[in-house]
Amino acid sequence: MTSHAPRDDISTNHGAAGGPDSATAPKGLMPRLLHMLARALASRGFDGIARYGNALGALLWHCLPGRRRLAVRAIADHLGVSQQEATRIARQSFAHNARSFLEVLLVGQFGFEQTGARLIIDNPDLLRRLAEGDRPVVATTAHLGAWEFMSSLMGQWHLDRPRMVVVRRNSNRTLNDFIFAMRGARGLQVVDHRNAVFTVLKGLKRNGCVGFLVDHNCRRDEAIFLPFLGETAAVNMGPALLAVRAEAEVWPAFMIREGDCYRLYIDEPLDTATLDGDRNDKVEAVSRFYTQAVERAVRAHPEQWFWMHKRWKTRPKQDD
Incomplete structure (x- = not known):
């Protein structure tokens, strides 16, 4: 397995936030308990979080039969595999997503300084182009693999420019504030999607980088309907609209688990300034x-x- 050392032109921000301990001391009993639990779990390191995530995934597989059936059916329908293969993929998916849920606790411990050890850069030339560019960047990713660690890397990207991620707010304020603090452990600004437009455009106009998760279902008034895995799906057009308004480059990127390592995949970008119409x-x-x-x-x-x-929940009307 080939690994690549980080380049000097990518800011690594060593000694920034090191984990849950570095977040601002929370007020209130529940926030304090959450941060204490986070510190205890994070102290187990990557291997411990992997074990806990696998165990949590197995528990969810048995405790959420409705979601289990939903996943198996979606895999069989959209990948065209047998029921047995769909069940195998779904069960692994539960484990991976449970690990993703817990890996938010390790955002402050992960970064470019681990390139060649725990982090593998799949295409270092593309990463170099991204690091050396002077254009606004819209980074798009999905709830795939170790997607929480994208916050770690984005927090280290060009410390002299705005770096932010737009996420949906959790209805529980205590949990939401906790997750925002974890995701921002390496300096990334976490922006509530309901108040994102002005903040994002201001950051992009300063040649910043803004990240979006673009694979979730959305409301009809947010959506453009496009094919996805063989079925029409509601695709959030907000990231596209902001990228077009800022004439940004759009860079898809994904963090895939490979055993004890994480491989960063970066696709060729789309330059919105070159689009016609x-x-x-x-x-x-x-x-x-x-x-x-x-x-x-x-x-x-x-x-x-x-x-x-429920990726295909919002259905198009005849005039969509």
Whole structure:
């Protein structure tokens, strides 16, 4: 397995946040308990989190029969595999997603300084292009593999520029504040999607980098309907619209688990400044671009995607 050392032109931000301990001391009993539990789990390191994640995934597999059936059916229908193979993939998916849930506790311990050890850069030339570029960047990824660690790497990217990720807010404020703190452990600004437009555009105008998860279902008023894994799906067009308005480059990237290591895949970017047509044409082209990138990644690593999600819930109307 080939590994690559990090380049000097990628800021590694050593000694930034080191984990849950470095977050601002929370107030209130429940927040304090959450942070104490996070510190205890994070102290087990990557191997411990992997073991706990696998155990949690097995527990969820047995305790969530509805989601289990949903995942198996979605895999069989959209990948065209047998029921037995769909069940195998679904069971692995539960374990991978449980690990993803716990890996948010390790965001502060992961970064480019681990290249060649725990982190493998699949295409270092593309990463070099990204690091040396002077354009605004919209980074798109999915609930695939160790996607929480994308926050680690984005937090280290060009410390002199805005670095942020747009996420959906959790309805539980205590849990939401905790997750925001964990994701921001390496300096990444975590932005609530409901108040994102002005903040994101301001950051992109300063040649910043903004990350989005683009594989989840969304409301009809947020959606453009496009093919995804053989079925029409509601694709969030917000990242595409912001990228077009800022004339940003769109870079799909995914963090895939390989045993004890994590492999960063980066796709060739799309330069929105080169697109033809009106704004609607450009937004559709960008939405299609990152949706196809997600589909390729899911087909390559189906066991690491979030199949228990109701991805095709929002259905198009006749005029969509």
